[in-house]
Amino acid sequence: MAQNRTPLRYPGGKQKLTPFVLEILKANNLEGGHYVEPYAGGAGVAMELLIAGNVSHVHLNDSSFPIYAFWNSVLTHSEEFCRRISRSLLNIEEWREHREIMKNPMNHSELDVGFSTFYLNRTNRSGVLSAGVIGGNDQSGKWKIDARFPRNELIRRIELIAGFHDSISLLNTDAEKVITDYIPTLPENTLIYCDPPYFEKASTLYLNHYAPGDHERISQIIQQQQRDKKWIVSYDGVNQILKYYEFRRKFLYELQYNAAKAYKGSEVFIFSDNLVVPRSSELPYISVALKANSRKLHQPAELAKLAMREAKFNSAKQLVCQQ
Ligand SMILES: C[S@@+](CC[C@H](N)C(=O)[O-])C[C@H]1O[C@@H](n2cnc3c(N)ncnc32)[C@H](O)[C@@H]1O
Numbered sequence: 001m002a003q004n005r006t007p008l009r010y011p012g013g014k015q016k017l018t019p020f021v022l023e024i025l026k027a028n029n030l031e032g033g034h035y036v037e038p039y040a041g042g043a044g045v046a047m048e049l050l051i052a053g054n055v056s057h058v059h060l061n062d063s064s065f066p067i068y069a070f071w072n073s074v075l076t077h078s079e080e081f082c083r084r085i086s087r088s089l090l091n092i093e094e095w096r097e098h099r100e101i102m103k104n105p106m107n108h109s110e111l112d113v114g115f116s117t118f119y120l121n122r123t124n125r126s127g128v129l130s131a132g133v134i135g136g137n138d139q140s141g142k143w144k145i146d147a148r149f150p151r152n153e154l155i156r157r158i159e160l161i162a163g164f165h166d167s168i169s170l171l172n173t174d175a176e177k178v179i180t181d182y183i184p185t186l187p188e189n190t191l192i193y194c195d196p197p198y199f200e201k202a203s204t205l206y207l208n209h210y211a212p213g214d215h216e217r218i219s220q221i222i223q224q225q226q227r228d229k230k231w232i233v234s235y236d237g238v239n240q241i242l243k244y245y246e247f248r249r250k251f252l253y254e255l256q257y258n259a260a261k262a263y264k265g266s267e268v269f270i271f272s273d274n275l276v277v278p279r280s281s282e283l284p285y286i287s288v289a290l291k292a293n294s295r296k297l298h299q300p301a302e303l304a305k306l307a308m309r310e311a312k313f314n315s316a317k318q319l320v321c322q323q
Contacts, residue, residue: 007157008042009127011205015044023278033189038175061171061178064208066117068172073114078162082155090146192231219244237268245270247310253289
């Protein structure tokens with residue numbers, strides 16, 4: 001049974017998909033290589049793979065400064081960070097102080113912002129930074145502010161991660177820049193996992209999210225800039241996303257995630273053409289989807305068909321542009 005390695009609670013966090021990502025690494029002889037998340041968030045998959053020794057180096061990027069400040073503080077000030085976890089008071093007064101820091105991050109040190117991000121992530125409903133405190137301002141709810149703040153366990157996770165300091169590279173930039181400028185410098189045995197903000201609902205979950213046109217643009221960048229790279233993408237399985245990746249192999253699956261109300265939605269996994277997709281998974285909900293889509297995912301003829309359709313689509317597009 002996988003252990004939760006990330007100290008963050010993350011809406012839409014993909015930690016529970018780690019066994020499937022590991023199966024992809026194995027099927028493609030990428031174990032022991034590098035692993036990149038251009039949209040890292042809570043980086044649950046990355047931490048679990050690194051700590052278990054399945055990959056040798058992880059590269060994490062998030063354009064949100066508070067998220068970056070959290071990760072960088074954990075790696076560069078781990079002792080002080082853990083001291084703050086031990087000493088922090090779990091009450092509304094302190095919660096308000098952290099909320100104030102988050103309102104004006106530029107007036108505070110990176111460590112202060114990193115710690116406040118963590119504090120609010122652990123004390124707000126569903127880990128959403130802009131949401132209210134668990135139990136409400138009057139703390140009259142069934143669950144109180146400390147319900148998700150197991151100090152010793154969180155300190156243990158942070159100390160463990162800090163020990164991997166030399167195997168973690170952190171960036172705080174736009175994913176587009178990571179894909180175009182940074183990823184080309186990485187070794188060949190690298191797996192890239194793009195988990196962009198959801199197409200729907202993202203504005204209520206994350207401080208940084210995309211407008212509809214951005215999703216289409218980034219889909220083109222992922223598919224064109226990374227033609228010779230090995231990558232996977234996960235998203236909410238809405239029609240627009242399926243269309244942006246229409247020429248790639250993909251499958252829909254059901255993943256229960258918890259953002260206040262447990263919402264059961266269709267998610268999609270998309271694969272670069274050069275990846276071998278595992279035929280089954282230890283995760284039952286993935287295995288069912290893999291088997292249901294077996295022909296589309298595993299037959300070279302299907303891949304050739306998609307490539308042909310893409311070529312036709314591109315030449316038709318060129319013709320329209322020339323007219
Ligand atoms: C779906 S979440 C990632 C969740 C992550 N896979 C996990 O398991 O915790 C998307 C993340 O992308 C970040 N983000 C949004 N827009 C971005 C951009 N243009 N470049 C990089 N990161 C971005 C958000 O701050 C958020 O943390």
